[in-house]
Amino acid sequence: MADHRSKGLNSERIFLYAVLLFLALLFLLPVYIMVSNSFKPLDEIHSGNLMALPEVWTVEPWFTAWSTAQIGVQPTGLKPYFVNSFLLVVPAVAISTLIGALNGYILTQFRFRGAHVLFAAMLFSVFIPFQIVLIPMAKTLGVLGLAGTVGGLVFVNVVYGIGFTTLFFRNYYAAFPHELVRSARMDGAGFFGVLFRILLPNSAPIIIVTVIWQFTNIWNEFLFGASFSDFDSFPLTVALNNLVNSSTGVKEYNVHFAGAFIAAIPTLVVYLVSGKYFVRGLMAGSVKG
Amino acid sequence: MRAGALPKLLLSPSVLLVLVCVYGYIMFTIYLSFTPSTLMPVYDWVGTDNYRRLFGLENWNVSLSNLLVFASLYIGVATVLGLGFAILIDQQIRAEGAFRSIFLYPMALSFIVTGTAWKWLLDPGVGLERTLHNLGWESFAFGWIKEGDLAIYCVVMAAVWQTTGFVMALFLAGLRGVDAEQISAARVDGARTWQIYLHVIIPQLGPVFVSAFVILAHMAIKSYDLVIALTNGGPGRSTWLPSVFMYQYSFTRNEMAVGAASAVMMLAAIGLVVLPYLFSEMRKVKNG
Amino acid sequence: MASLDLINVQKSFGSMQILHDISISHGDGEFLVLVGPSGCGKSTLMNIIAGLEEPTGGRLQLDGRDITSLPPADRNISMVFQSYALYPNMTVAQNIEFPLTMRKVEKSKRAERVKSVAKLLQIEHLLDRRPRELSGGQRQRVAIGRALAREPQLYLFDEPLSNLDAQLRLDMRTEIKKLHQRLGATIVYVTHDQIEAMTLATRIAVMKGGVVQQLGTPYEVYNRPANTFVAGFMGSPRMNLTRADVVAGNGALALEIRIGDRPRVRIDLPPMPALMDRYVGREIIAGIRAEAVSLAREGMVAGATQRLLDARVEVIEPTGADTLVVLNLGGHEFTVRLEPDVSLKPGQDARFIVDLTKLVCFDAETETLIA
Numbered sequence: 021m022a023d024h025r026s027k028g029l030n031s032e033r034i035f036l037y038a039v040l041l042f043l044a045l046l047f048l049l050p051v052y053i054m055v056s057n058s059f060k061p062l063d064e065i066h067s068g069n070l071m072a073l074p075e076v077w078t079v080e081p082w083f084t085a086w087s088t089a090q091i092g093v094q095p096t097g098l099k100p101y102f103v104n105s106f107l108l109v110v111p112a113v114a115i116s117t118l119i120g121a122l123n124g125y126i127l128t129q130f131r132f133r134g135a136h137v138l139f140a141a142m143l144f145s146v147f148i149p150f151q152i153v154l155i156p157m158a159k160t161l162g163v164l165g166l167a168g169t170v171g172g173l174v175f176v177n178v179v180y181g182i183g184f185t186t187l188f189f190r191n192y193y194a195a196f197p198h199e200l201v202r203s204a205r206m207d208g209a210g211f212f213g214v215l216f217r218i219l220l221p222n223s224a225p226i227i228i229v230t231v232i233w234q235f236t237n238i239w240n241e242f243l244f245g246a247s248f249s250d251f252d253s254f255p256l257t258v259a260l261n262n263l264v265n266s267s268t269g270v271k272e273y274n275v276h277f278a279g280a281f282i283a284a285i286p287t288l289v290v291y292l293v294s295g296k297y298f299v300r301g302l303m304a305g306s307v308k309g
Numbered sequence: 310m311r312a313g314a315l316p317k318l319l320l321s322p323s324v325l326l327v328l329v330c331v332y333g334y335i336m337f338t339i340y341l342s343f344t345p346s347t348l349m350p351v352y353d354w355v356g357t358d359n360y361r362r363l364f365g366l367e368n369w370n371v372s373l374s375n376l377l378v379f380a381s382l383y384i385g386v387a388t389v390l391g392l393g394f395a396i397l398i399d400q401q402i403r404a405e406g407a408f409r410s411i412f413l414y415p416m417a418l419s420f421i422v423t424g425t426a427w428k429w430l431l432d433p434g435v436g437l438e439r440t441l442h443n444l445g446w447e448s449f450a451f452g453w454i455k456e457g458d459l460a461i462y463c464v465v466m467a468a469v470w471q472t473t474g475f476v477m478a479l480f481l482a483g484l485r486g487v488d489a490e491q492i493s494a495a496r497v498d499g500a501r502t503w504q505i506y507l508h509v510i511i512p513q514l515g516p517v518f519v520s521a522f523v524i525l526a527h528m529a530i531k532s533y534d535l536v537i538a539l540t541n542g543g544p545g546r547s548t549w550l551p552s553v554f555m556y557q558y559s560f561t562r563n564e565m566a567v568g569a570a571s572a573v574m575m576l577a578a579i580g581l582v583v584l585p586y587l588f589s590e591m592r593k594v595k596n597g
Numbered sequence: 598m599a600s601l602d603l604i605n606v607q608k609s610f611g612s613m614q615i616l617h618d619i620s621i622s623h624g625d626g627e628f629l630v631l632v633g634p635s636g637c638g639k640s641t642l643m644n645i646i647a648g649l650e651e652p653t654g655g656r657l658q659l660d661g662r663d664i665t666s667l668p669p670a671d672r673n674i675s676m677v678f679q680s681y682a683l684y685p686n687m688t689v690a691q692n693i694e695f696p697l698t699m700r701k702v703e704k705s706k707r708a709e710r711v712k713s714v715a716k717l718l719q720i721e722h723l724l725d726r727r728p729r730e731l732s733g734g735q736r737q738r739v740a741i742g743r744a745l746a747r748e749p750q751l752y753l754f755d756e757p758l759s760n761l762d763a764q765l766r767l768d769m770r771t772e773i774k775k776l777h778q779r780l781g782a783t784i785v786y787v788t789h790d791q792i793e794a795m796t797l798a799t800r801i802a803v804m805k806g807g808v809v810q811q812l813g814t815p816y817e818v819y820n821r822p823a824n825t826f827v828a829g830f831m832g833s834p835r836m837n838l839t840r841a842d843v844v845a846g847n848g849a850l851a852l853e854i855r856i857g858d859r860p861r862v863r864i865d866l867p868p869m870p871a872l873m874d875r876y877v878g879r880e881i882i883a884g885i886r887a888e889a890v891s892l893a894r895e896g897m898v899a900g901a902t903q904r905l906l907d908a909r910v911e912v913i914e915p916t917g918a919d920t921l922v923v924l925n926l927g928g929h930e931f932t933v934r935l936e937p938d939v940s941l942k943p944g945q946d947a948r949f950i951v952d953l954t955k956l957v958c959f960d961a962e963t964e965t966l967i968a
Binding site for chain 1: 310311312313315316317319320322323324326327328330331332333334335337338341350394397398400402406408410411412413414415416417418419420421422423424425426427428429430435436437439440443444470474475478479482527530531533534537538541552555556559560565568569571572573575576579583584587591
Binding site: 488490491493494495496497498499500501504508509512513 | 647648649669675686699
């Protein structure tokens with residue numbers, strides 16, 4: 021709060037920090053439990069304390085999760101599904117970002133009837149419950165020959181990401197200084213000239229925000245993955261869920277935790293590295309118009 | 310600049326895709342809900358049969374009441390906690406960035422990961438209950454996740470943990486958007502810190518409450534991944550939500566039309582929450 | 598009402614020192630204006646007096662009571678802010694009564710007080726409105742009303758008129774002066790507008806670079822500026838300043854204004870303070886205000902403290918109320934204020950009569966007044 025008086029350490033401040041520290045620990049608890057238990061052998065989990073650090077440290081669960089756990093037909097671990105997710109995310113993020121940039125450009129730098137309505141229509145697509153498109157999309161993918169493939173997932177994620185990426189770029193370009201575009205046009209820049217020479221080079225912040233947002237959302241996506249892929253094209257989230265929810269045999273909690281953490285690492289790293297860009301994406305996605 | 314042919318041309322693929330894959334599919338699914346489709350789509354018209362059947366199904370009614378409980382707790386608790394965290398962080402904390410990062414990181418995780426972590430944490434045989442038993446607190450009972458009536462509260466807990474940081478970020482931005490001179494004026498007027506929050510700052514946060522509500526409500530209605538990972542709808546069907554119902558009935562139980570009807574109800578609920586908000590925001594933008 | 602004492606107040610932010618050793622004694626019922634260009638530290642000093650910031654050194658006393666480390670709520674002061682800072686979610690009445698509510702004054706007394714304040718400021722008809730429905734001037738009155746509600750010992754005004762348009766600013770300025778006369782309040786007022794300072798203050802503190810350049814009455818600050826900064830900052834048009842040499846001759850001193858090495862104009866001075874003798878043969882900075890010069894009429898004779906000067910007219914600026922004329926005197930430009938209906942033409946040579954009792958001289962190196 022706008023209080024410029026120096027904050028000495030009195031009992032109020034100590035209490036404040038204590039509360040915050042307690043809450044922070046509470047928030048870190050699940051991840052701590054995940055990580056520390058992923059290094060324990062199974063019997064220690066059964067007999068011991070979930071909160072304690074491993075008495076016997078082992079990397080076995082990680083190996084198992086990565087390469088030998090039974091998820092699909094073969095005991096391949098999460099590795100091939102990690103690859104699937106990667107093969108899904110890279111093109112999906114790239115394509116949806118490019119389309120978003122193009123749409124944002126067109127919607128803000130050109131006047132035409134219905135621009136507002138089109139934007140509103142794209143915006144609403146972000147809110148729909150995706151359950152409502154599952155059935156027809158399944159049919160469509162079948163017709164297109166993309167059913168059960170990573171390519172099909174790329175298509176689906178791109179289509180339903182257009183709303184967000186267009187929103188981000190549209191808001192960014194709406195605030196872009198008109199004079200720059202106008203003077204470029206007077207200098208003879210055409211449609212692509214303005215886009216590639218003026219707008220895109222100055223779009224680094226929004227490109228970063230969009231890429232981070234799309235990466236996080238698509239990497240973490242589950243519903244489409246579960247509905248439209250089959251055993252060799254599962255993304256990582258579906259594979260993880262299969263691993264954890266398999267009801268046969270002994271539940272290897274340590275392997276589950278290791279697997280969950282493997283799935284979490286890419287987006288966590290992106291989060292830690294990108295900091296304020298991640299937050300900007302969250303805020304942009306919530307403040308409309 | 311007036312749009313020539315090129316911009317319109319380049320915009321049209323997106324428009325087409327959205328028109329077909331969003332609105333077209335919605336129409337399709339709505340139509341399906343009026344057909345007798347079971348395993349595969351068929352296109353005869355049966356009127357509102359499926360809807361009548363839907364609301365007569367216990368599974369659906371359980372899903373609906375679960376959604377009500379889940380949504381109201383989730384929205385309520387996340388909003389209160391988010392506001393609370395934001396106020397705490399607003400007190401010019403050292404290492405503010407670190408605290409914010411810690412409260413916000415769950416948003417970077419997939420709901421599947423969250424569900425997995427919490428699933429075992431809440432499991433009485435392995436998680437918190439077991440740990441406290443081992444530490445000597447024998448009578449501690451926390452097997453909610455295994456109990457039909459209480460499992461839904463576990464879903465609330467995990468969902469709140471995931472999204473509170475986001476609500477905090479929204480409120481923090483709102484808190485800091487309040488004119489600093491008003492706060493100075495209130496201090497000169499004799500208000501203590503808590504009074505300034507109560508009388509001056511929070512009343513101005515109306516729009517943030519609305520934004521938070523709309524986003525949380527729409528996330529609650531769409532919740533699927535978390536339930537699947539945490540409880541898989543169980544025990545039994547006690548944590549079914551409409552999203553789970555839809556998936557089960559459309560793909561597992563071969564009652565596609567009923568599933569379609571449930572999806573339409575979900576869409577209606579979201580429309581109810583989101584459309585008024587979108588309209589007012591778009592009107593604000595149009596009026597400059 | 599009460600007196601305010603600032604004793605050696607310092608303020609630094611990290612390694613940047615904003616306020617250097619400010620000491621001001623402000624009496625009961627006085628109207629003190631802190632004036633200076635942006636960045637001079639006046640707002641920081643105001644915040645320190647209010648308790649919104651803490652000084653890094655020095656003390657503040659209100660009516661003898663040390664308030665240096667007290668929070669604003671305990672200082673018994675009120676403040677009017679530049680942007681009015683009205684609470685948008687409350688009505689005008691609730692805004693005005695807020696300080697009373699915070700001090701747990703009972704309801705009927707609060708209502709009474711709000712009514713009397715609203716009556717004084719003529720905003721009774723606005724009591725149920727919200728700030729966003731009010732004009733700038735109305736918001737200003739509400740802000741003042743909120744400050745008046747508590748009857749504090751000290752009123753602080755932080756550039757309250759800056760956001761108003763020119764005519765409204767003049768009207769409100771008069772209102773504030775009337776309020777001061779009526780209430781006998783002790784006021785500290787910050788502005789960057791030196792005319793506001795002159796018209797409102799009983800004493801002015803001219804600030805620059807975190808230092809009080811001069812603390813004095815409007816008359817003193819205008820006619821006996823402590824240094825060339827104050828001379829140039831106060832008054833519009835600014836005081837004419839030029840370098841000149843002091844020479845001795847004819848039993849008295851004279852000023853010679855030069856271009857390069859050649860003396861151009863010689864002005865014999867009337868008896869000057871003894872201190873001036875030390876400057877014979879040296880350069881000083883001479884200053885005279887635009888009003889001290891008038892057009893010499895036919896047959897006018899210069900009195901003992903007046904001199905006749907010939908100069909060339911360069912530019913004529915009629916303002917309606919008078920005519921500002923830029924003259925070329927000895928190669929230097931002087932602005933003089935003449936009657937509104939004077940008939941001069943650019944390029945014309947004319948004779949002017951200068952009132953040398955208004956002459957002020959500054960040391961050329963320290964730029965301070967030679968008194």
